Structures are given as C-alpha cells and as structure tokens.
Amino acid sequence: MKRIVFSLLIGISIMYVGCENTATEVDIEDPNTNECTPQFPEMDVTYDNFVKGVMDQYCISCHFTGNSPGPGDFTNYNGVKAASGFFAARVISDNADMPQGNAPLSQSIRDSLNIWIGNCSPRN
Template structure:
C-alpha cells in the first residue's frame, strides 16, 4: 500500500477545508430567517383581528400617542399604514430599518401575517 506523504496530505486538507467552507456558506444563504411567501396567505387578513393585536402586543408600549418613540404612533390604522414598509422591515430585521421590537424578534408567523395583509392592500378591515 502506498503511504500518503506529508505534501499530499496537506493538499487534501486544504481542498477539504475549501469545499466545506463553500458548502457551509451556501447552506447559510438558503435558510433565510424569515420566509415570506405570499402564496400561502389566508384570504382577507384583517387589520382589526390579525394585525392590530400583533402591534398592541409588541409595539404599542413604545409607539403610542403617549410614548411615540422615534415619532411613531402605531396605535391607529393611519399611523401604521403611513410607515408600513418600514414596520415590516423592522420586524423582519432585514437591515432596511432598525430592528424591532428592541431586543427580540416576533414569531415568523406573525411577520408573515403582516406581510400578507400588506400584500392584500393594507385594508382597514
């Protein structure tokens, strides 16, 4: 049996390292933190029943008329819809706006609801 010499072992090690680096970086790209696929949206996502509760639970402590952090009051339909793309970006934490809420990320299913509602025209329904 032929013995593997030091040089070919080193070459093999380098090749394996490069290949695994490529595989890992691609795998990372393919797993987005938030999957936003509007084809799975339920019809007529409701502002009152679906969206308002999410905002009340996660945002209104800092974004109301009393405490409008950054100048934003999201307690009402107009305040929310005026800034809705920023709101989505902040919740997706995709870097397009400051990540919100501060210190954690809401469940992907809730972000998906907001995405569906926006996609259906951000209706006051």
C-alpha cells in the same frame, strides 16, 4: 425724489397689469383611490382581525401618540398604515430589529404582516 417715486409707481403698475394667472386647471388625483392590487386575495388578514392585536401586544409600548420613544403612532389604523412601508426591513425581514430590546416576532406573525401589506393593508 418725485422722479423715483413716479418711476416706481409706473414699474409696479406695469408689473401688475402684465401679470395674469395663466396656470391651467389640473385634475388632482383622489388620494383615496386604491391603486394596489392584493397579492394574496384568498388570505383574510386585516388590521381589525390581526394587525391591531400585534401592534397592541408588541409595538405600542414605544410607538404611541405624543412624546413616545419610537417614531409613529401605532395605536390606530392610519398610523400603522403610514409606517407599513418600513415594516419589511424593520419588522418582517430575518434581520429585523423590532421590537427593539426583545426577541424578533415569530415567523408566523411576520408572514401574516407581510400578507397584510401585500394585500394593500386592508382595515377590515
């Protein structure tokens, strides 16, 4: 028994001494860096001046904080921006299925949402 315990202690000691942190330090990219180039720089469609009103009128009845029937929280900028990647298929396209159970959004609203996304989803 002493021999097993001694062997385990020797083994653990060798592993402990043999381990060292050899990972090199890497620069982590700043998540706030905006790598997006606006596609429609002359168009002033922002969350504050347009998108929030659309979300309030058509979306937040299902997409809100907590136990909502729809995924995502569209009651604030961060929630809408996080889901904006799905807007092209679910909201903007001619085959859009949102808002669910209602008529599709008008073409002008869909075009403006597309401009907002194309301009890197500006807040204001």
